[in-house]
């Protein structure tokens with residue numbers, strides 16, 4: 001096929017487009033129409049304009065097989081709609097290597113308004129695509145690392161909780177028994193007996209502390225009785241310690257959640273309560289748990305002083321960020337509604353199983 005006959009004024013445009021770092025082209029929609037053009041920059045892909053123009057199917061044949069149907073459909077749709085067309089795809093260069101391009105085309109019409117050709121620009125976006133892929137790769141690695149770390153931390157907590165509970169708990173109980181035996185032998189000495197009673201009281205208190213510490217490290221209920229029981233326990237514990245009244249509404253059936261997911265939900269819930277205790281100055285908290293459309297929903301309302309979640313401090317704050325990231329890891333979402341003076345509502349929605 002011969003090069004198109006450009007009028008003089010177009011010769012200037014032609015020299016202009018031939019200096020762009022992009023491939024410019026005109027493609028006739030009807031093979032009987034002669035005017036087709038591709039700029040010499042096509043040499044970047046290892047082709048000559050002559051080879052490109054000699055075969056009307058050249059471009060279609062060089063489309064990456066995985067992209068071809070999508071690209072052709074997109075062009076068809078764009079032409080029917082009268083353009084413009086924007087689409088990204090891989091073009092196979094002369095060596096058969098896929099190269100990412102961004103194609104932007106306009107539809108040219110004849111005097112009757114019928115589309116006769118498309119005119120477009122193909123930009124090399126290889127570098128951007130490479131960076132995108134690299135970023136996605138690092139992000140996935142970072143998330144995997146985060147998950148591994150969290151699993152390791154939970155494991156470690158579980159181990160420490162067990163040791164504290166078993167080792168210290170048992171040693172203290174043994175000490176208490178020994179003390180009781182000693183007391184029997186000293187029955188006549190009133191002063192010593194009184195001192196023993198004080199010691200016994202101290203040991204009893206220490207046993208309680210050990211139990212509590214172990215439980216806080218890793219609430220056994222989470223493993224034995226499940227998530228709802230753990231949420232209930234945490235709510236009651238919060239109420240008892242903070243003195244803030246809590247209403248709790250739980251669903252009737254226990255949701256089926258894998259341990260890592262249950263742990264994430266529980267830790268987020270703990271952080272929400274901790275924030276209320278630390279920042280809200282609330283007098284009443286409402287906790288609602290529900291299961292809807294494969295999601296577990298937890299809503300926590302407090303009537304405290306509220307804050308501005310869109311403020312830069314809140315956006316960068318680690319507690320809130322951690323909640324969001326933990327939720328996102330399992331395909332979930334944390335949303336915050338709060339205004340200074342009007343309390344805070346935190347809503348957590350997390351799929352019960354990994355979304356496909």
Ligand SMILES: Nc1ncnc2c1ncn2[C@@H]1O[C@H](COP(=O)(O)OP(=O)(O)OP(=O)(O)O)[C@@H](O)[C@H]1O
Pocket residue numbers: 275276278279280302304305306307313314317318319320321344
């Ligand atoms: N329920 C709430 N009521 C009022 N203010 C809140 C509430 N929850 C969070 N905030 C505000 O949002 C800020 C960010 O919370 P975030 O949990 O990220 O950080 P933090 O609790 O201050 O520290 P940490 O990193 O230890 O959690 C808090 O400092 C507080 O000002």
Ligand SMILES: [Mg+2]
Pocket residue numbers: 271274275319320
């Ligand atoms: Mg916090």
